[in-house]
Amino acid sequence: MSNPKIFVARLLGLDVFDPLGDRLGRLRDVVVVDRGLHQPPIATGLVIEVPGKKRVFVPMTRVTSMDSGQILTTGLINLRRFSRRGAEQTVAGDLFDRRMVLVDEEGRLEHEHESVLEDLAIERQRNGDWIVTEVYVREVTGRGAFGRARGQHRLVDWDRSRWARGTEPQGATSFVAAHEDLKPADLADMLHDMTDKRRVEVANELQDERLADVLQELPDDDQVQILSHLDIERAADVLEEMDPDDAADLLGELPDNQQELLLELMEPEDAEDVRRLLEYEEDTAGSVMTPVPVIMAPEATVAEAMATIRQTEISPARASLVIVARPPLETPTGRYLGVVHFQKLLRYPPPEPLGNLLDKDLEPVSDLAPVTHVTRELATYNLTCIPVVNEQQRVVGAVTVDDVLDHILPEDWRAMDPDQTPAPSTENPAPTAGGPASARGGAPAAPAAGPTTNRRT
Structure with missing residues (x-):
């Protein structure tokens, strides 16, 4: 790509195409990972909305061109629903409008005013990585009639900015990042001991496949509570990732109308396996078997x-x-x-x-x-x-x-x-x-x- 510096806000809403010119969807966000105080965040991929209002993740390694009119990719896209994991954050969803402070070269506060992040630039490095290099902020010297920040805009290097106190990522995000290598059964034990609110917060931060593995290790009541608090489409995606017998057991705990709605939203092949298991009487071989042996x-x-x-x-x-x-x-x-x-x-x-x-x-x-x-x-x-x-x-x-x-x-x-x-x-x-x-x-x-x-x- 020529001149690889990109301002993210200019890209939001752009169409995304494959190499043949077929439209894949529309860019909705950019995913970055915070690497700590001394290293700028790294952009790992794009969130694209494909037909059906489904948002999927496309790694930066599959992006071949970005300009003010369109984005081109290799065309290889995993259509699994996007879900943040670990320390991932979305630029538009998580970072825009967060409060920042500007510092000098020694890391000391430049002045007493805080600033609000309104855009940031990502730049491609020689090794192919995309990192955040600059932030575009508005200094908060007052508030307008509708609470919008007033003050001059500034474009500064990333290392001359810091997040203001009280704007750290949600605790659930940090928890998931710190325990990403934990076995599903051990993570399930930790979720079981949490409050209902905290358990749902952590579940929302897990990727679909990871959440499915953890759900299979939880008691029935915890499974139902988590699934009931998920967006209905995401709940269906998570059920698809579960083993059919475990998915059938979980669906069997739900009301008939909710059970049928989730089955309708699942992929037909996955739903068919689960439906067959649900037909068996409880505590029979058919009710506990896996329908996909070798x-x-x-x-x-x-x-x-x-x-x-x-x-x-x-x-x-x-x-x-x-x-x-x-x-x-x-x-x-x-x-x-x-x-x-x-x-x-x-x-x-x-x-x-x-x-x-x-x-x-x-x-x-x-x-x-x-x-x-x-x-x-x-x-x-x-x-x-x-x-x-x-x-x-x-x-x-x-x-x-x-x-x-x-x-x-x-x-x-x-x-x-x-x-x-x-x-x-x-x-x-x-x-x-x-x-x-x-x-x-x-x-x-x-x-x-x-x-x-x-x-x-």
């Missing part, structure tokens, strides 16, 4: 199976077992054939077909079998995952050991002392010989000319 055809090879279970989004429990079935391979599949254990994959050469390695002795459980029966099967055969089939012997999902743990532990186990041993649940007694045995048979730029106070927001 399923492959008998012609697939060991190499293909290893590449599949190596994917980071597949949990260790699901990766321990490859279910083999006839096409179609999406649940409900064709006829169930057997399973191949992860350890067996390690013992055979990459070209070996899975059909030659089947464990046919491990019988699947019925989707209507009680959870207690599934738990006994997992314990009896030392499994972390077991396939679930319907009465036509089609694979409809799989139950993992973590799926059943929540059902055999007391409802308040998260709030218990870590050293306290919970008593086993007795709500669903072990099946008798005459009951679940029958289940065997039924056995998823150019720069702007300068700063402006006529912002388009």
Whole structure:
């Protein structure tokens, strides 16, 4: 890009295009990250409003040109809804109109008047990073009839400015930034101990995927409280990021009308998986299973199976077992054939077909079998995952050991002392010989000319 200094306020509202000239959306904000007192903030990306009023994030590395009339990108855009994370701040949404003080080269106050930020300049460095280099402020020497600051404008270097006291970012933002490496379960424990107001504030600062991971570790009441305080579209986005069985459990706690509205807003494929789970009676294998286990055809090879279970989004429990079935391979599949254990994959050469390695002795459980029966099967055969089939012997999902743990532990186990041993649940007694045995048979730029106070927001 030629002359890379850009004043942000001049860009707001501009159209964004891909390399072919097709309009992608409109620029609504610029995302920056505060790096402390001695380093200027760095611009990490743009917030673009695409058709449907949805706002998405585009990294600065995908911006190829910016000028006073348009913005060009590589065209590669992740359509996931934008959500701030960590120490991220939006220029128009968080920084404009914040109070600042100007300092001299020694860092001492230049005068007693505070200033209000009205624009800032970002400039591209040789290494490709975009950093904030200047601020455009109005000195506050008085207030107009409608409370607007009066005083002269000044353009100063970033290092000659400081945020005024009392204008620091929200505590929730700082909390999220300080705990971004915390495991979801540990962060969930911290949220559980917070007040309702504080819990919602922190949840609003988490990215959709991160929030989904944390919600899955929270008690039902906390899940419902957080989801109910989210914007309805964002709530649907978060549910899409959750495992289908966890999303179904959460939706099951909501009123029918709210449940249906959220399902309508979810992507059809994700909603379909959740709807199927909601059809099952509580405490059955079908109600706790995941509808997206690892399923492959008998012609697939060991190499293909290893590449599949190596994917980071597949949990260790699901990766321990490859279910083999006839096409179609999406649940409900064709006829169930057997399973191949992860350890067996390690013992055979990459070209070996899975059909030659089947464990046919491990019988699947019925989707209507009680959870207690599934738990006994997992314990009896030392499994972390077991396939679930319907009465036509089609694979409809799989139950993992973590799926059943929540059902055999007391409802308040998260709030218990870590050293306290919970008593086993007795709500669903072990099946008798005459009951679940029958289940065997039924056995998823150019720069702007300068700063402006006529912002388009």
